[in-house]
Amino acid sequence: MKDLLSFGEVMIRLSPPGYQRLEQAASFDVQVGGTELNVAIGAGRLGLEAAYLTRLPENALGRMVRNKIREQGIDTSLIDWSSEERLGLYFVEAGTNPRGGDLIYDRKDSAISKVDAEKIPWDKIFSEVRHYHVTGITAALSPQAGQAVKESIEAAKKAGVTVSFDINYRAKLWSEEEARQCLSPLLPKVDILFSSVGEMKNIFKIQGESIEDAAVTIEEEYGIPVIALMSSKKHSVLRMAWQAVVYSQGVYHEDIPIEVEIADRIGGGDAFAAGFLYAYLKKEGNIQESLRYANATAALKYTNIGDYSWSTLEEVEGLIRGKGGLSMKR
Amino acid sequence: MKDLLSFGEVMIRLSPPGYQRLEQAASFDVQVGGTELNVAIGAGRLGLEAAYLTRLPENALGRMVRNKIREQGIDTSLIDWSSEERLGLYFVEAGTNPRGGDLIYDRKDSAISKVDAEKIPWDKIFSEVRHYHVTGITAALSPQAGQAVKESIEAAKKAGVTVSFDINYRAKLWSEEEARQCLSPLLPKVDILFSSVGEMKNIFKIQGESIEDAAVTIEEEYGIPVIALMSSKKHSVLRMAWQAVVYSQGVYHEDIPIEVEIADRIGGGDAFAAGFLYAYLKKEGNIQESLRYANATAALKYTNIGDYSWSTLEEVEGLIRGKGGLSMKR
């Protein structure tokens, strides 16, 4: 029995060293990432038993991606191997103020975008899983992937598996209108929603004077038991304060912001979800506790190179207890 | 007036350092390459005025490719910028005996494959060019690219521009049958053919006991004035002897083989064509001389990292005069 299954793409991430621009790169550092994988790994490192469902081409690059997932202890036995399609890639450069960096996706027609939902044994899969996580990115990849997201959520619910969903709106993949039409019918089936006030306003047209108002309105509209809204106060490209709120069953939870020096901008929200799911599944659904783990995991992610968290449970709990960062134990 | 125009794809080449496998890469060295570009650059470095026609996406990666072409003094003003498509990529690892290395193309749906031959002002372009070079790779990329190859050769001939063609058969792009059907009608329009005995046998079903026989048969069948057949004796993955023959107007030309320690396997044939075209266009079509420049440029290419030649005219002529390699002038 796995604690967590997530489903989505994995891309190879190529980034020039340091603050070099993409245009001037003589070499690329290689990472792998993908929002749902980042969640599985982040949560797996804290202690959940996790599996990842994706589709990969059967070549050295596909094997590299599979290896990186295995490296983190995530079950790869569900991977659907393709002899045809390509692997998604993305190119990313880091910036400093006032340059935010650039990001080029090259993920069109990747293996996962050709996934055939019919061939995936959802019922069998969900009979061996406690919780399922998926995001709006997978839904946006292609009609086939969107269909798979829809079917998977239905199958999960049918099997009594709880579902978390991260809106993760990507303007490069679809319009706000397309996102709303696809995702609105899914939201009522979601147990835990990860999003932001911006997404709620722009995509779902949620109104509200405050972040609290927004959360209440979502709850009313979609009946989602747990709603986590992430935010951050950006001081500059390299520094920010991370925070988030969770609204659940009429209670509004928040925590003190965490000051972050950003070593790598990607994957903070995924780490938040990872930390949240870990604690939610291990601490009997305690929301305030889950928020604390989520915030600490997210803040620590920004200090790590790569898309996903390399934190251990000890590090996350150390930060929660206030022992983060300022001195190194010698 | 340009001496040389070539037309085709440019890909970003990603290769792990040293003899690392693709599957184990933590970083990729970045090069750009493409067979026709390699010819333009190789010949341009020796002294031809050259231009390159390709189609690139309008983003940092497309600009990087454009920059690398400009860096070598090749005219990029004909580039067709696309706001839609992607850039072709390929991943390559180097081997040592008995592992030859691996190569993964990821070039499907690249910008060049969507080239619209109708929109390219071929007549205007060929009014400002002496010689045109293209290869079977461009023809194989997509129906649109194949159409552009066909139209471009016809337009070149109409404008009185000489044409060279490199078969460059790639089993990963098309079958031998497809290649024959596409290329056979083009061959009679070609002034200089670059190929190998293997390609002649397997694709064009040329028979013959010897390499000389094969050349004679091609000449008879297609009426091509100059036929260069490249070959190499491979001692091991890292060492070989390069040689080639040229058959032209009833005369069979050959030269002594050159022993090569291979620093980079890619682009030797392209460098051969570059050296040949340089001398052919600068030395009044002297075939024996052109073969010498071609062989020297090819052999030196294998000592350079990257797809195209970085040799200077002085270095190529030094090797022809027998001053290659064994000591460094101090």
Next chain:
Amino acid sequence: MKDLLSFGEVMIRLSPPGYQRLEQAASFDVQVGGTELNVAIGAGRLGLEAAYLTRLPENALGRMVRNKIREQGIDTSLIDWSSEERLGLYFVEAGTNPRGGDLIYDRKDSAISKVDAEKIPWDKIFSEVRHYHVTGITAALSPQAGQAVKESIEAAKKAGVTVSFDINYRAKLWSEEEARQCLSPLLPKVDILFSSVGEMKNIFKIQGESIEDAAVTIEEEYGIPVIALMSSKKHSVLRMAWQAVVYSQGVYHEDIPIEVEIADRIGGGDAFAAGFLYAYLKKEGNIQESLRYANATAALKYTNIGDYSWSTLEEVEGLIRGKGGLSMKR
């Protein structure tokens, strides 16, 4: 017809990775740079047609420098190739507070310092150019280079070409007294002056309570139509606020400071001039607009590795419109 010609040295820049000291370097990253080249490239990337005039040794290093200029689309056909002299070099290390970094010039007797102004066809050159940019560094390199600066400015004015001049005082090249004696006679011929309050005070003995006073006094003394004075508030070695003012025809222009996290300290002033000249030549001399482009180009330069700007027009205009930096479009 080129929009811009600039004239000066190009050096190879050698810097150890990260924050390593020069003394502890096991490798050097290689860049090329030179103040006037930085201006040509910065402006060329935004959209000016630019050419660069310099003198380079005819060897692999000279070719590398020529390639890097071509890579950015700058016309290199005016380069004067030398079979004798060396290439200038400089070694630079980056610091963090409170260490500002070190810089060692090794540019004595470089090819450009032996330039022979007599042999350069200034009249022909300036008949094909709209604007000419040069700086006090070239003037300071050697008597020959100083003479060439003087003659070139005179030839430009004679041809009706507008001239911009950046004082760029370098204490390692000459004394303030030498600078004043050489540059004072040139200033009345200058259309756009780039400098700082410090240079004005120390070299030209301009008095004034405020930066505005200084600008007025320069205008009165030398009759320069456009005077740009750059400044920055340095918070620490890695952070500053960039700003500048321009005084022209009795009007004093300023803009809001831009907060900068410094990835590379070199070339900010050159990028300022590049942005200014781009907008000045493309926006009909609109000073306020030119100042905005100049500030944005300068601020973005500090985020790029290397001496010159790698920004695109889209990035500069994005920052002007307030979309700089804090989030990455996904």
Next chain:
Amino acid sequence: MKDLLSFGEVMIRLSPPGYQRLEQAASFDVQVGGTELNVAIGAGRLGLEAAYLTRLPENALGRMVRNKIREQGIDTSLIDWSSEERLGLYFVEAGTNPRGGDLIYDRKDSAISKVDAEKIPWDKIFSEVRHYHVTGITAALSPQAGQAVKESIEAAKKAGVTVSFDINYRAKLWSEEEARQCLSPLLPKVDILFSSVGEMKNIFKIQGESIEDAAVTIEEEYGIPVIALMSSKKHSVLRMAWQAVVYSQGVYHEDIPIEVEIADRIGGGDAFAAGFLYAYLKKEGNIQESLRYANATAALKYTNIGDYSWSTLEEVEGLIRGKGGLSMKR
């Protein structure tokens, strides 16, 4: 049910880039390796289900090692985590003729050397495994490790699990006399022995005019069903011809030597064992076939960076069918 269990140390391997000496290193490339692990990974990549038993310290380095094992799909659930001891390390430099390279072990008091054989549930472990592999290196590490080797072999035999053993004599760990006294009693329990003529002569005092004689004598003396003796003809530090013989049930098997250009000297024998065990367990004990897989896997290992094989089954079988190396499929 696992096909293969192996048991031993894993060390972090630190090597300076290229042909740098250890003494001049400014950085070390990081690999992990250990003879038994190398066998498990090599065989696992070909298709065996494999598990590894070792003891690791509970810190970032121990986790890195665990990750690298998982990355290759090897089961790590049997790892014994230690909160006390250190991880073994070794430093290795590569040479060229006539310098063979240097190697410094720093493995004393590593976690595995403190393994407590009593606490390992051998019977349970061997009830879920088909074959067990261990070597003389583990036996030599410490008295505790030696005891664990002894007990494990006995438990394996009791459970009906076949056992392979690689002598792997290391002069830096123990004397020939110590090795003989420890290993002689174990040999009669071994089903497949990996060794060399040198080890047989020097340690076990096997006499014989030829390699065949030696094999016969071992068979007579210890009754081992399958005896593989590896050898190589070293042309230089970078080139050799790999070969090996197997003696089994009165039949002497050999195969043609494979010419090798050595990219990394470590782990060839381990890859041999990996290839042998794969084919032996998958091809119903066919010795000649097993020898072919073993030789191909060994030869390919030398072309890979790192201690263990990165070859796929397709690559090994390609080499067996004679398609190794000399050209790259494009």
Next chain:
Amino acid sequence: MKDLLSFGEVMIRLSPPGYQRLEQAASFDVQVGGTELNVAIGAGRLGLEAAYLTRLPENALGRMVRNKIREQGIDTSLIDWSSEERLGLYFVEAGTNPRGGDLIYDRKDSAISKVDAEKIPWDKIFSEVRHYHVTGITAALSPQAGQAVKESIEAAKKAGVTVSFDINYRAKLWSEEEARQCLSPLLPKVDILFSSVGEMKNIFKIQGESIEDAAVTIEEEYGIPVIALMSSKKHSVLRMAWQAVVYSQGVYHEDIPIEVEIADRIGGGDAFAAGFLYAYLKKEGNIQESLRYANATAALKYTNIGDYSWSTLEEVEGLIRGKGGLSMKR
């Protein structure tokens, strides 16, 4: 006659590039360091004649360490070469807020821990030295090393050599109780004590409302002529303000804090001691002057990669005169 002798361990420091975690390292940058060596090098670079006494294994790693010490001009003739033991290592990763970084020592049973105090000719050594520096780390390494610290201090005092001691408490090496019992008897023999308020409180149970009170109490209790207490205000993992106070002969000295952007966290305290000892020995014991040199050397250390200071006397004095950091002399 040497100005300074220090005695202790030297370890190889292995750290992954940039902000990579230890667990994800594919390579390690190599440095050497050790608190007493850092002091010797820091002071040697400023102008003291210094020697270092340590014990190293006789292999390539030991030679590398010896070379690095010689590289800085420190006398290595007293090194005790061991044919048996290993070299201490430590692994360190850098963090950003809120991750402070991790550090793993692997120094157990290193050569220095087996030092035999009996065999060291202390009397001869101290007859050629003005000042001796040692720290609590050496004392904590092993009983033998602790004994050597004790004997060396006694021998130094007997020879009229002044002694400085840095408490340098390391929780990974011993408990506070062990430290107090070992160090308390040594303190009355110390001429200059380097420590912090935290160490004084936790280990020596010094009470006091203020840092001044603490210093007075130490003076009263142990009669140490010069007591330097270092401190820093940590703004974040990457930024702090360095400061320190010195209490001597009833006078309490302090200086303005120095803002620091931390490039490398290790060795600030050692650089403080180095700067202090340099000025103390060269400036006739002027305490205020010594504090200024100490603070400047410490602050500059944090801007350098590696454990020890690479500053020159000119740089330290430049910072003292207020010319540190914000601009680079060109």
Next chain:
Amino acid sequence: MKDLLSFGEVMIRLSPPGYQRLEQAASFDVQVGGTELNVAIGAGRLGLEAAYLTRLPENALGRMVRNKIREQGIDTSLIDWSSEERLGLYFVEAGTNPRGGDLIYDRKDSAISKVDAEKIPWDKIFSEVRHYHVTGITAALSPQAGQAVKESIEAAKKAGVTVSFDINYRAKLWSEEEARQCLSPLLPKVDILFSSVGEMKNIFKIQGESIEDAAVTIEEEYGIPVIALMSSKKHSVLRMAWQAVVYSQGVYHEDIPIEVEIADRIGGGDAFAAGFLYAYLKKEGNIQESLRYANATAALKYTNIGDYSWSTLEEVEGLIRGKGGLSMKR
């Protein structure tokens, strides 16, 4: 009393990684070297007490060079520090067959070329030295350096110090005629001459059918007691057989050639001299023994990265005893 003093330049060597061309370099690896320094270091590593006399600029680069000399245990106390001049540099790329690599010197007007022989206390220096080594390169650098070579040899002879001289003809520094005129008068004062048949023929017009004849003729003409003529059979750019002969007191010594795989082409002759001088000074002038040490040190040098030998005495003697290279002791 030093065993060996040598005198000459030290340059920083900049070389792109692997087989990259200079023209394509994005980074340079940094080494230091210079023929006489290479000899001092090579011999110092084997066991001679050595000192180096050179002239360096007083900046970070000069300090880096000084550090690298100290790192190898060579006495740097005689270095003449210059506040004015620059450091010599050279750029070198490695090739593979048939490209031999390129080398660009940038050493004009370096500090050593301005050496003032008058200010060097030769008599005092030579009163503390057993043997002096210098080469034709230093003589060729500048008139001042040539004068210093002449004076130094005379002073050495006067002090009874033996002198070795390596012709080391560099066509980039002077003509053969200039070399002959400068060096001929010096040869009769030389005790040990290092040269090659080529240099003897081309510069000194020595005739002779065989290498033996040449040696005899030199002996007759200049009366040099020991004449070593180095040679190598170059199989390709990466492989050769090293050998040398020595003629002394009527006896002609030779040794078996050593097959070499070349990791770095520079400095083989210097290592030969280093090995020769070590054995000559330590083995009572035994010529055959000295030749063996010389050959082994030279051959091993080619396997090391950098200009000078990193071999230990143990390695050299191991190779002499036939234990070189083919296996690594484990």
